[in-house]
Amino acid sequence: MKIDLEQRILAANDELAAVNRARFAEAGVFVLDLMASPGAGKTSTILATIAALRDRYSIAVIEGDIASKVDAEKVRAHGIPAVQINTGGACHLESAMIRRAVDTLDLDALDLVIIENVGNLVCPSDFDLGEHAKVMILSVPEGHDKPYKYPNIFQVSEAVILNKYDTMSVFDFDEAEFRSVVASLNATVPIFPMSATKGDGVEPWAEWLAGRIEAMKAGVAS
Numbered sequence: 277m278k279i280d281l282e283q284r285i286l287a288a289n290d291e292l293a294a295v296n297r298a299r300f301a302e303a304g305v306f307v308l309d310l311m312a313s314p315g316a317g318k319t320s321t322i323l324a325t326i327a328a329l330r331d332r333y334s335i336a337v338i339e340g341d342i343a344s345k346v347d348a349e350k351v352r353a354h355g356i357p358a359v360q361i362n363t364g365g366a367c368h369l370e371s372a373m374i375r376r377a378v379d380t381l382d383l384d385a386l387d388l389v390i391i392e393n394v395g396n397l398v399c400p401s402d403f404d405l406g407e408h409a410k411v412m413i414l415s416v417p418e419g420h421d422k423p424y425k426y427p428n429i430f431q432v433s434e435a436v437i438l439n440k441y442d443t444m445s446v447f448d449f450d451e452a453e454f455r456s457v458v459a460s461l462n463a464t465v466p467i468f469p470m471s472a473t474k475g476d477g478v479e480p481w482a483e484w485l486a487g488r489i490e491a492m493k494a495g496v497a498s
Contacts, residue, residue: 289403292371296378296406303383306489307391309405311429312413314395317439319347320472321413322390326356327475328482333387333489338377340369340394347392357381368399371406388489397426401433408492415440416447420454423461430461434488435468437481442471 300307312318319339326335336357339348348360359377361369369391381389391407393400401410412433414422417440423430430436436458444451455467466484470477 286402289371292375293404293406296371296374299375299378299383300389300406300408303386304493305383305386305389306409306492307389307405307407308485309391309393309400309407309410310413311393311397311400311410311433312395312415312439313397313418316395316413316415316418317472318392318395318413319350321437321439321470322351322392323354324470324472324475324478325390325482325485326351326354328478329388329486330356332486334385335388335390336381336386338374338389338391340373340392342366342394363394367394367396368403369393369405370403374405387493388485397422397429401429401431409434409488411435411437413437413439416443416449419447420450420457423454423457427461430458430465433462433465435466435481435484438467438469439472441469441477442474 310318310322322337329335337351338359338361339351340361340363341347342363342365345360348358351358359380361373361377363369363373374391378389391405410433412429414436416438458465458467468477468481468484470481472478
């Protein structure tokens, strides 16, 4: 019975995700679902990405948290539209939440919407939001063994950001093993070492994202 209930929940979510995806396609806006555990640096990565791309693209952010509006306020302080979603205890965002959030945005005026999912390495990977790409952040202090423990999030991600890379010498992080395990789970996924708060390593990630945005726009135009 539990399996049937989960299947019904995911099926309903996927139907709404398809509606979201069609809406994003009509507006020509690229939507990124950014996933990570608490403290990995999601908001700092978003701010670094905004700094790298805001001269090229119009950007908005949807912030997902169990409670509070702190992260949305940080984004707004940089002049970027931000919508806060408080899940009230749920460990992930769902497509219905995203549908309501984008109702408050002028999608036709945007090129990129970044969704900061709830801090969790399990649930967010199972829920389609209508996004064009799921990307995950792992911070060096979390350890190189996370792909062993949470393989699914690495399998569904189209890119992996290795954040707080400047702390590598402080922690017992085996980068070679990390890259090897990630490759065994997702052979084509690029890994972007980054120190988001310092701005180091942001450019390669930003260019990858820009390439995805341009490819989407070219597809819409054709």
